[in-house]
Amino acid sequence: MVVPSPQLAVIGGGQLARMMQQAAIGLGIRIRLLAEAPDVSAAQVVPDHVVGDYTDLDTLRAIVADAPVVTFDHEHVPPEHLRALETEGHACRPGPHALLYAQDKGDMRARLSEMGIPCPRFRMVTTAEELASFGFPAVVKTTRGGYDGKGVWVVRSAADADEAFASGRSLLAEELVDFRRELSALVARSPSGEVRAYPVVESRQANGVCAEVIAPAPDLDAGLDAEARAMAERIATELDVTGILAVELFETADGRLLVNELAMRPHNTGHWSIDGAVTSQFENHLRAVLDLPLGSTEARTPFSVMVNILGGAVEDLEAQRAVVLAAEPDVKVHLYGKSVKAGRKVGHVTAYGSDLDDVLARARRAAALFTDGVTHD
Amino acid sequence: MVVPSPQLAVIGGGQLARMMQQAAIGLGIRIRLLAEAPDVSAAQVVPDHVVGDYTDLDTLRAIVADAPVVTFDHEHVPPEHLRALETEGHACRPGPHALLYAQDKGDMRARLSEMGIPCPRFRMVTTAEELASFGFPAVVKTTRGGYDGKGVWVVRSAADADEAFASGRSLLAEELVDFRRELSALVARSPSGEVRAYPVVESRQANGVCAEVIAPAPDLDAGLDAEARAMAERIATELDVTGILAVELFETADGRLLVNELAMRPHNTGHWSIDGAVTSQFENHLRAVLDLPLGSTEARTPFSVMVNILGGAVEDLEAQRAVVLAAEPDVKVHLYGKSVKAGRKVGHVTAYGSDLDDVLARARRAAALFTDGVTHD
Numbered sequence: 001m002v003v004p005s006p007q008l009a010v011i012g013g014g015q016l017a018r019m020m021q022q023a024a025i026g027l028g029i030r031i032r033l034l035a036e037a038p039d040v041s042a043a044q045v046v047p048d049h050v051v052g053d054y055t056d057l058d059t060l061r062a063i064v065a066d067a068p069v070v071t072f073d074h075e076h077v078p079p080e081h082l083r084a085l086e087t088e089g090h091a092c093r094p095g096p097h098a099l100l101y102a103q104d105k106g107d108m109r110a111r112l113s114e115m116g117i118p119c120p121r122f123r124m125v126t127t128a129e130e131l132a133s134f135g136f137p138a139v140v141k142t143t144r145g146g147y148d149g150k151g152v153w154v155v156r157s158a159a160d161a162d163e164a165f166a167s168g169r170s171l172l173a174e175e176l177v178d179f180r181r182e183l184s185a186l187v188a189r190s191p192s193g194e195v196r197a198y199p200v201v202e203s204r205q206a207n208g209v210c211a212e213v214i215a216p217a218p219d220l221d222a223g224l225d226a227e228a229r230a231m232a233e234r235i236a237t238e239l240d241v242t243g244i245l246a247v248e249l250f251e252t253a254d255g256r257l258l259v260n261e262l263a264m265r266p267h268n269t270g271h272w273s274i275d276g277a278v279t280s281q282f283e284n285h286l287r288a289v290l291d292l293p294l295g296s297t298e299a300r301t302p303f304s305v306m307v308n309i310l311g312g313a314v315e316d317l318e319a320q321r322a323v324v325l326a327a328e329p330d331v332k333v334h335l336y337g338k339s340v341k342a343g344r345k346v347g348h349v350t351a352y353g354s355d356l357d358d359v360l361a362r363a364r365r366a367a368a369l370f371t372d373g374v375t376h377d
Numbered sequence: 378m379v380v381p382s383p384q385l386a387v388i389g390g391g392q393l394a395r396m397m398q399q400a401a402i403g404l405g406i407r408i409r410l411l412a413e414a415p416d417v418s419a420a421q422v423v424p425d426h427v428v429g430d431y432t433d434l435d436t437l438r439a440i441v442a443d444a445p446v447v448t449f450d451h452e453h454v455p456p457e458h459l460r461a462l463e464t465e466g467h468a469c470r471p472g473p474h475a476l477l478y479a480q481d482k483g484d485m486r487a488r489l490s491e492m493g494i495p496c497p498r499f500r501m502v503t504t505a506e507e508l509a510s511f512g513f514p515a516v517v518k519t520t521r522g523g524y525d526g527k528g529v530w531v532v533r534s535a536a537d538a539d540e541a542f543a544s545g546r547s548l549l550a551e552e553l554v555d556f557r558r559e560l561s562a563l564v565a566r567s568p569s570g571e572v573r574a575y576p577v578v579e580s581r582q583a584n585g586v587c588a589e590v591i592a593p594a595p596d597l598d599a600g601l602d603a604e605a606r607a608m609a610e611r612i613a614t615e616l617d618v619t620g621i622l623a624v625e626l627f628e629t630a631d632g633r634l635l636v637n638e639l640a641m642r643p644h645n646t647g648h649w650s651i652d653g654a655v656t657s658q659f660e661n662h663l664r665a666v667l668d669l670p671l672g673s674t675e676a677r678t679p680f681s682v683m684v685n686i687l688g689g690a691v692e693d694l695e696a697q698r699a700v701v702l703a704a705e706p707d708v709k710v711h712l713y714g715k716s717v718k719a720g721r722k723v724g725h726v727t728a729y730g731s732d733l734d735d736v737l738a739r740a741r742r743a744a745a746l747f748t749d750g751v752t753h754d
Contacts, residue, residue, distance in 0.1 A: 021422070022402045287702065292699050294706065322669050336405070337405055
């Protein structure tokens with residue numbers, strides 16, 4: 001038997017690739033996956049997968065050999081490998097020239113500032129003296145490799161930055177922004193240049209990790225809403241991003257928007273769209289990277305709330321599923337097939353409806369039952 | 378590495394199993410599949426699959442060995458094998474005692490009539506004389522194995538039934554019903570006895586095959602709507618069906634309901650629910666057979682229209698996808714990964730919205746583009 005060639009290679013086998021596969025099944029897109037280990041989240045649901053190391057160029061070459069397009073579950077593939085794949089004729093989407101700005105926060109800050117996109121005040125710092133001259137309080141970040149609060153230090157004195165400097169990593173200092181809340185603007189963009197913006201959402205963090213997302217961001221000023229969407233569309237276009245771009249934003253206490261982070265892949269702040277939008281971010285990511293026409297990014301419902309399921313007291317999520325569905329039969333459950341570790345993202349739930357308080361309460365209750373086995377209300 | 382045991386064995390690798398897998402990914406349910414061939418529709422998306430013959434008991438035993446529950450993509454597994462699996466401690470859902478009534482139309486007619494459920498007038502016929510005494514016109518059906526118009530003859534004389542009698546199969550004669558339209562009432566039922574009814578839909582056939590489905594059935598009399606749902610709930614309960622039960626109905630010219638067929642699995646007339654209902658029939662099938670609490674069967678939108686993609690002039694559905702999405706970016710596309718053969722169900726599309734004419738037009742246009750490469754309007 002001859003198995004048809006895949007239409008898309010996906011590097012990385014986490015939950016983002018898993019949810020891409022759900023969308024790919026509907027569209028009839030055959031995915032080949034490079035998985036980090038035999039039973040990672042996406043490898044459980046993509047038959048055509050190979051276990052290997054995404055930092056090894058020959059492994060990447062083997063995976064993409066007969067796939068016309070390559071996309072990613074994460075932003076950690078070495079850019080020089082992506083450039084090599086491009087030279088060899090593979091379409092990397094997003095390409096290394098764009099992905100750079102999701103991989104390196106220093107380059108991102110410099111580029112966005114050049115474009116006149118509002119960012120927190122920043123400077124690259126290599127010494128405690130440079131940091132002191134930047135001023136305190138400050139946020140010190142490694143320019144590469146940080147995520148979910150890792151590689152980020154809030155410093156109020158030079159001594160607070162000892163660990164950061166000891167890391168030996170390239171460091172960026174940023175002003176500690178006095179923000180009202182965090183927003184996220186997602187867009188999908190195709191190589192042909194079609195761009196579609198999702199409703200701007202509010203993202204609530206706990207311990208540096210996205211805890212819950214409300215779509216759309218409640219009571220968002222119409223001007224800021226339009227500005228956030230326009231900013232995300234412009235960044236996607238000028239950086240030549242293909243696929244989903246997430247622009248994480250601060251809404252400052254004095255009512256401005258500042259860009260916090262960029263992500264170039266489906267993003268936690270867009271998971272609500274699976275159940276709450278006409279076209280999910282995963283479907284639009286696939287459509288975008290394959291240069292298919294994009295689908296509507298409009299919400300199907302007045303409010304959607306996504307709450308992450310973080311590893312907690314409940315060890316057996318499959319057994320707990322019955323408890324959650326009994327308590328909240330209409331909350332949509334998304335489990336990632338991952339083993340439970342403290343604080344690890346192992347799934348999410350989404351509730352939707354027209355009464356935000358009710359929607360919030362239902363989503364939180366379901367997530368709490370998955371996390372702790374008890375509700376908090 | 379130890380791969381965790383599957384939670385569910387699915388027998389049969391067609392599009393129904395494929396769409397079950399889409400729902401299973403969200404719920405975090407691990408499926409093991411028995412596929413008819415290496416690259417059938419569901420085998421493309423279920424890594425844990427075995428290729429084998431579902432009429433071979435030892436093959437079935439191997440598939441279900443470490444799976445607590447077994448369900449089905451079709452109704453063709455020999456009942457004696459299912460009874461053997463039950464004796465050996467496996468939960469078959471639906472069980473052979475229920476499935477019998479989806480497998481054998483004669484037993485179905487007899488049982489429903491005993492229950493007082495309205496059916497077309499019928500009689501088992503073994504000779505042309507018996508058929509003549511039943512009267513003409515009549516519909517002659519093989520009691521087993523027919524589907525999509527196969528094994529069904531409309532006869533106006535004894536001579537018209539020659540092919541049917543020559544088949545050597547057990548035959549049922551039924552009155553030729555003067556019907557206004559065909560309806561379908563779907564319910565999900567769990568072993569605990571929870572039952573949820575979907576909105577009653579209108580199903581339009583072409584050449585004996587379901588062509589399109591409108592949810593809900595337009596302008597359906599409220600009394601008939603309630604009667605159809607109640608009938609489906611009662612059949613599910615009294616026959617002890619687990620999972621999805623589809624009751625295909627005639628709405629007669631004089632305003633009565635008659636049961637046409639029963640199916641005990643997700644059904645073509647329920648595909649709209651993937652995009653149009655709070656909980657899809659595939660998710661509720663999985664929740665039902667695993668005895669998890671069921672989700673809401675309510676529609677999310679005033680009208681959903683599903684149109685099947687039948688094999689036609691377009692040979693490369695993947696290439697055609699770009700054309701369809703350009704013409705109808707918000708129609709939801711479901712391709713089954715099957716090669717195109719004339720008249721074969723290779724996918725479906727669903728449109729939804731509040732203007733039925735518009736929804737119908739969009740769904741038909743998208744399906745026509747997939748089938749013939751041209752629209753018909």
